[in-house]
Amino acid sequence: MSCASATLVVWTSGWLHGLAAADDVLDALHTWAEQHEVVADDDGTATALDLPGPDEAPVGPALLLAALRRAGATSARLALPIPGDVRGLGGKGPLSTCALRSGEALVIPSVHVGLVPKIVADGVMRWTVFDLPSSNGLEHIPIGEAEHGLGAALREATAALASLDVAKHRPNVRKEIADLAAANSALPWPAAMPPRALRVLQRAAEVDAILSVARSDAPGGAMSASAMSARTDALKPVSEAVRRARCAAIDEAVRVLADSGAGRH
Numbered sequence: 001m002s003c004a005s006a007t008l009v010v011w012t013s014g015w016l017h018g019l020a021a022a023d024d025v026l027d028a029l030h031t032w033a034e035q036h037e038v039v040a041d042d043d044g045t046a047t048a049l050d051l052p053g054p055d056e057a058p059v060g061p062a063l064l065l066a067a068l069r070r071a072g073a074t075s076a077r078l079a080l081p082i083p084g085d086v087r088g089l090g091g092k093g094p095l096s097t098c099a100l101r102s103g104e105a106l107v108i109p110s111v112h113v114g115l116v117p118k119i120v121a122d123g124v125m126r127w128t129v130f131d132l133p134s135s136n137g138l139e140h141i142p143i144g145e146a147e148h149g150l151g152a153a154l155r156e157a158t159a160a161l162a163s164l165d166v167a168k169h170r171p172n173v174r175k176e177i178a179d180l181a182a183a184n185s186a187l188p189w190p191a192a193m194p195p196r197a198l199r200v201l202q203r204a205a206e207v208d209a210i211l212s213v214a215r216s217d218a219p220g221g222a223m224s225a226s227a228m229s230a231r232t233d234a235l236k237p238v239s240e241a242v243r244r245a246r247c248a249a250i251d252e253a254v255r256v257l258a259d260s261g262a263g264r265h
Contacts, residue, residue, distance in 0.1 A: 088138025
């Protein structure tokens, strides 16, 4: 599934480069929750960006955008950490710990901050702003390489689905996958979003839908521990390809938006 951090990365980058209005950013966030709020994790970050600290009432995301503009933010990057890989999140610390728990984050190296979203109440998503000591290690993945890897992953996922015999136990599996993929890819993006990035995100949504169905299939709840372990091992490289592809597509979108914005000045 795509994530709120990807939405904020792309729309904020578009806004910073004059390709979107602040209201466009806020509207795009409504896909993930009716209400969004922002708070800094520590007093130092709060002071630096003029945002509320951990013991103060949160503010809306419009004030976050204003703070990033004042601080001189240029662009953002998506991080999708997993156990054993928290590159680009400044090493062990509050940001990487929280991002790992959430499975997502965005980092803004130019102002040394990272943000992690979390649903804190029904219809309310809170963005916590953390200090980012360093973004070293956040891998740049060429979109062509990610797209190729995703194609191979799609073949692996399809083969895994067949070997797990999912269709035999779930006769509507094709429709289930199609519905999941459509839901995962039905997100608003800026008009200047590059077609190649959109294509890779769409393909990632399709592969992720296959993964979701394959992971959830346990006919009669009788799958043995060894079979479950074999399934996890078979799907792990596919999941990694999806993660890499999403990061590469978002990176490409940010690059193109920055170039498009520069061409307008």
